[in-house]
Amino acid sequence: MTTRYDATAAMEIVNAGTPGASCVDGGVLFLEPESVADSIRTLRDSEESDLVFLSNLTAVDHERHFEVVYHLQSLDRNHILQVKARLTDREDPVLPSLTGVYHGAHLQEREVYDLFGIRFEGHPDLRRMFLWDGFPGYPLRKDFLQMPGQIRAGLPGFPHESEENAWPVPGSVPQRPMHPNDPQPEGDVVVAEDDGEAEA
Amino acid sequence: MSDFGFHLAFWSLAAMTIGGASMIIISRNLVHAVIWLVMSMLGVAGLYLTLSAEFIAVVQVLIYVGAISVLMLFAIMLTPRAERDNSQNIKTAGPAGLVVIMVMIATMWVAIDTDWGAVREAALTEQARLIGESLIKHYILPFEIGAVLLTAALVGAIALARQDDEDAAVHAASLQAELEGDGSVDPVDVVDPPLPSDGEAGS
Amino acid sequence: MTDLAGLSSVFGAWYDFRDLNNLQRLITEWIAEWGPDWLASIVTGVLGALGILAVVGPTLLILIWVERKVISRFQQRYGPNRVGPKGLLQPVADAVKLILKEQLAPRAADKLIFFLPPVLIFVPGILIWGVLPFGPRMSVADLNVGVLFLLAVSGTAVLVIFMAGWSSNNKYALFGAMRAVAMSISYEVPMVLALLTLVVFSGTMSINGIVEWQQQEDVIFILLFPLSAIAFFFAASAELNRTPADISEAESEIVAGYHTEYSGMRFGLFYAVELGNTLVVSGFIATFFLGGWWLWGLDQWVPSWIILLAKTAAVYFLLIWTRGTLPRLRIDQLMSFCWKALVPATLLFVVVAFVERTLILSEGWDTTVALPIMAVFNIALTLGAIMLFARVARPAPLRRPARIRMAGADIGGLRAARDVASRREEPQLQVGGD
Amino acid sequence: MTTADDTRLAMQEDSHLAMQGTIEALTTGDGSEPVVVNLGPQHPSTHGVFRLKVTLDGEIVQDAEMRIGYLHRSMEKLAEERTYTQNIPFTDRIDYLAAMSNNLAYCLAAEELLGVEVPPRAQAIRVMFAELQRVASHAMANGTFINDCGAWHTPLFYMFRDRERVLDMFEMTCGARLTTNYMRIGGVAFDLPDELLPTLESFLADMPERIADYEALLMENEILHARARGVGVISPELAVNSSLSGPVLRATGVPWDLRKANPYCGYEDYEFDVPVGEQGDCFDRFLVRMAEVKESLKILRQVVDTLPDGPYLADVPLHARPEPGEAYARVESPRGELGFYLVSDGGPAPYRFHCRPPSLINLTALKEMSVGGTLADAIVTLGSIDIVVGEIDR
């Protein structure tokens, strides 16, 4: 059974070398963003933790800060450790790249850069992977394509759940402006504002 | 030799041969030139047939059209496109033309004027067998020398064309020089580059 | 011909369809009586050409259907059965579709050389048919340099393929063309040597002569020279760019090889000639190695060209079979197989043929006794050569068997991998290797 | 003597000739410039819209660079707008050749978030369909791999015959062949129809002799050995370091299988084995996949024998709101380690929905595998890694 590796033990290992581990919160090891690569290298090389397999590398946008999440797995000892690094700077989030430590981080870091805009220093080929280079903005950020007036991305509530956030909550997700071609509601007749518009 | 079919064949094949050859002079692209060459060779093979030399015609098609032209196409493919112009060298074209015209007049005159003696009606039949036998019996020595020559050519061509990695470096450097446009590279510099210290002392 | 029950009056009569030559001779004699003699020669030429086109034309269409149906049978599916009864009109539908399709030409293509190949590729395809003997006197041109003519004409096809590939200004096409040219040239050598053994043994280069020699000696060459037959079969399938040597149009690597840029009827021509070539080559394999129009006396009764077509169908099925099942070889493996296996093998058999021929001629051995002994010896030699090749010429990675072990209890990373690898007992699955 | 500018003049004059020429000189290893060939999005053997820019020196591959994103539907953004149950159909479309494994992985992650206990019958049904999906997916993988080696679809159609039977079983239970959308948070959507078990019995009865056919048809094939042995080799150390997983990792000799290492859905109750290769080349991957199909059949046999009855779906409220937190569940899909990382903020929809794509991560080492080989080897290597473009681009 894959056990969760004890984060505090990992913290000692990292701090034994170059001090880079900030704290442990709920079984997750938090690392200083500047020295992420070196700390993880010590975790990988140390005989006791033996975290040789980078299972997953992704990022989460918590609006106030970014969190880059690593899942490191030891194949021989069959335990897994979740490591996070917090980036508060939203304009130019930078993190040292893991490609020196794990060859598997190449594509996953490019994906995080492509969808979140987090730059990884030292990545040999940091280009957008899915989107074309001229794509404006980074799609997976919460404020990407935010509609005016919307509090934040995501589903406000279940459709039927309660009256006050029944779908669509007035103001929370604004209605698309009515278009003359839309099926007109029976009540008031919508007259096209400027007469110049050609009859559809 | 006189019926209509033969005349048609001879004149069309002659036109094909001379046409192909002259198109080589005119065409600018080297690959076109080779393809016109192939056409004229096929014309010559046809002429052999009109002279009822079947064996030679088939050998001509097999070796010239089948092998030599493909060899030339390979050579053209190995050299860069920039070298594929087939244009004449204007300076030497003029005098060469004169020399060629004089040679042509001389040979034509000799061909038409001299009396070639009795003309034989029957053509040679069973060429393959006869040539084979004469190669073994009467011309055994030239046959052996030919074999040695072909082997020598084979080994020579391979030795020349083989490329060991030292040459590759020279070639890559010279290609780079060509791209930067600063003339050719001295192979010696590439093979054993001057030590850094010599560099400062030298320049 | 023996006079079987007074049937001799039938033989030689114009309606004796066993040998269509009688019909042709009748027509030319009739013309010669009243018309000028050049008209007679033209008519014979036209008749011969018509005969060939009558055979080639419809068979090209039928072959498309045959090939797709047979391969579908290999693959547990029905094959074309929508158009017409049992899908018989499928080739017609394909042809109509190809004719109606627009014929594109890439803008930067070299116009002159781009438009020529579809036409020129037909020339060698049809010329070769002229030399195939359908019956004792039934071949359009019975050249006494027939074998050499066959090789020369199939050599020119290489040039046309190169023109097609080079002129369509497409990297895949150029790859296809270069591969096709390199392969065709190197596979001509084993073809020449395989045919050399036959020419040496039968003493003549005319293909009809070879068939008559087999008829005289009551033996078919595949028994005498099996390795030359195999070498010729493989070299011919490589020359035709068919699997397992269809690297010049390997659609999984270089899309469609040299005819990538051709669409519409131009592609149709390439496709038709490919099938036509396959038929004529299987015809030649049948003629050289299976005795052509002769079958131990049966050709007295059954018209000779039916026997030939039957044998051609058999060899054609073999070609489809290899195409249907074998994966493709890489270009360097094909080259090394040609130069390291086929050429030495055929050279060996050329020497054997010379020795045996001199034994028969100079020593005066009686052929009825000598040939069976030589056949047995040659077959043994073939098996020996194949075993030797199978053992000696295997590239390094193929010598060790590919082994699969079951991880059993120790699941884990690199340390577990070392444990699994260092186990002594037999791996569960061992494949390949000698 | 020709001065420098003389040659430059000549070169300029030649370069204008080069302009109207057609194709730059094809190299023969003598250092002239290499050819860049696009195994473009539209190519018969790239298993979908996937572009590989291959720099070739003659036939030898010097550099292989991937250009992907043609099938990017930004599923991770869409999933943030839909409730946990509405996201299940997305997971079918991520890896459309192994939809069942995707559903399973997502449901496991969601159940970990919601803290739902799955009834035993549902777990057994999930194992059954995950293994059936592995048989179908490996049939596809091996078939297309041999197709890339050049065999004219014959082995592919043999293996499609078995894949058809598996897809019929899927259709029988959940109505869809490819995008099954069969699993729900807390169990499976429908109970097994009555006619499923008999079909599964006859399927299990026929398969062993079918597999014997494949082994006879393919294992001893000299040309397949020549084309696949020693091609696209990767060492175990580099494989582990580049996070390869699934048959590609096991072919190098590393015995890592999530079903054994981190058993989910009751895999620990079933007795099966994990095949491991030796050289890590294309042919070993092919052998590992063939052996895995046999192991899956063993598991299916045991599942059918010990299928418990009882509820097939835990009573999970349709509109469950998970506690704020996160979950990372991983499944051994036919292509490798498929993981789902869900972050919840208490809302109806997941705050962050991330899928660990085994196909994409297995491609990190494609460059190391194909450089040095010929163009044909690069195609065979790509086929042996068995990628699905839907999973790469998500």
Add this chain to the structure above:
Amino acid sequence: MIIGLEHYLVLGALLFCIGFFIALSKKNAVGVLIGVELMLNAVNLTLVAFSRFGTAEVALSTQVFVVFIIAVAAAEVAVGLALALVVYRNRQTISVDRTTLLKG
């Protein structure tokens, strides 16, 4: 009018001169080789013409001579092209007028 020996000799001479001109005037080494091939073809043509129209004993020897010429021509092209390749490899050009290293 009968196609006689003179027809073939004239044709051969014409072909020879065209080949000769090509060999002299082409800038590209392969062009020169093409010219040489044409000249050899012309010679072969005249020889076969003699074998057809000449006296009996000359008929066979000329045809054998033609076979030897074809063999030598093939060898000559192979070596010529190999030379052109090596010249290209070292001097990046196979145009005849620019490979003037020996002129001094």
